Amino acid sequence: MMRVDSRSQGLADLHRHLDGSLRPETVAEFAATLGENVPSDLSFYSGMGLEQALSRFSFTLSLLQQPENVRRVASEICEDALKEGVTTLEIRFAPQLHRGAPMEAIVDAALEGISNRSGLLLCGLYGEDPSVLDRLVDIAASRQGVVGIDLAGGPTPSHRFHMTDYAHPFRRAKEHGLGVTVHAAEGRPPSEIRDAVEVLLADRIGHGTTLLEDSATVDLVLKQEVVIEACLSSNAHVGAIATASEHPLPKWLALGVRATVCTDNTLLSCVTSKSEHSLALTLPGMTDSLLNRAIAHGHEGRFR
Numbered sequence: 001m002m003r004v005d006s007r008s009q010g011l012a013d014l015h016r017h018l019d020g021s022l023r024p025e026t027v028a029e030f031a032a033t034l035g036e037n038v039p040s041d042l043s044f045y046s047g048m049g050l051e052q053a054l055s056r057f058s059f060t061l062s063l064l065q066q067p068e069n070v071r072r073v074a075s076e077i078c079e080d081a082l083k084e085g086v087t088t089l090e091i092r093f094a095p096q097l098h099r100g101a102p103m104e105a106i107v108d109a110a111l112e113g114i115s116n117r118s119g120l121l122l123c124g125l126y127g128e129d130p131s132v133l134d135r136l137v138d139i140a141a142s143r144q145g146v147v148g149i150d151l152a153g154g155p156t157p158s159h160r161f162h163m164t165d166y167a168h169p170f171r172r173a174k175e176h177g178l179g180v181t182v183h184a185a186e187g188r189p190p191s192e193i194r195d196a197v198e199v200l201l202a203d204r205i206g207h208g209t210t211l212l213e214d215s216a217t218v219d220l221v222l223k224q225e226v227v228i229e230a231c232l233s234s235n236a237h238v239g240a241i242a243t244a245s246e247h248p249l250p251k252w253l254a255l256g257v258r259a260t261v262c263t264d265n266t267l268l269s270c271v272t273s274k275s276e277h278s279l280a281l282t283l284p285g286m287t288d289s290l291l292n293r294a295i296a297h298g299h300e301g302r303f304r
């Protein structure tokens with residue numbers, strides 16, 4: 001079997017959250033400076049559920065309120081990814097959750113840390129007022145290096161706003177030439193993929209684990225050449241799939257879906273791009289040529 005680290009084209013990781021991908025030693029250092037204790041159960045574990053998983057970010061975010069910490073972590077993520085063999089990288093985060101400076105200064109700090117080594121995506125969050133997304137689009141459109149907009153987190157019954165309520169800002173993002181990706185169908189119905197593609201004009205989908213439950217949605221994804229950002233370990237952690245070995249990635253690739261392997265959160269899921277590609281190679285039905293195709297989808301699917 002081909003070794004993942006011998007692939008000549010380098011790896012691609014289009015879905016890596018800044019606030020879930022800190023180095024453990026940086027977490028310890030920031031926590032010590034702020035007088036906080038690092039929770040012993042910070043890492044994700046299998047079947048914990050999306051809500052529990054999202055709650056882990058409240059600690060990492062507490063360490064990342066100031067622009068200088070955002071700048072440093074963005075830089076370290078680029079260094080780490082390069083060491084993993086990643087040659088196409090996109091980092092994403094929700095600047096509205098970092099309150100130590102105005103959103104513009106937080107985004108600029110991330111861009112300085114990245115220093116042209118990665119694309120940057122700004123994340124709106126399920127449930128928040130669409131006006132926040134509009135601000136993110138304005139910030140993104142006026143900065144080279146911000147290449148796309150995302151909708152992250154997940155819907156809950158108590159939310160006043162639903163995915164389709166974000167149509168206006170996402171359409172504006174497209175008009176400004178930004179890429180659009182949406183966290184959709186993360187164990188939830190495949191109709192979310194359809195709404196994301198048809199209403200929010202998504203070029204890419206984060207997760208999409210239930211895609212194969214609806215053949216019309218598969219046809220749509222194939223016809224529109226939608227890229228699916230597959231996050232194997234993360235999907236098992238939040239319970240979107242029962243175990244990583246049941247991930248539908250090989251079936252997607254065999255059907256011609258433009259899926260690619262992503263990490264989601266290197267710290268919280270204890271993964272690297274290399275380890276996730278090695279895991280993908282162990283899936284039933286996976287072949288070297290299918291995995292090489294997935295890597296190519298990642299390079300081709302990057303936002304510019």
Ligand SMILES: [Zn+2]
Nearest residue numbers: 017183206264
């Ligand atoms: Zn994500």
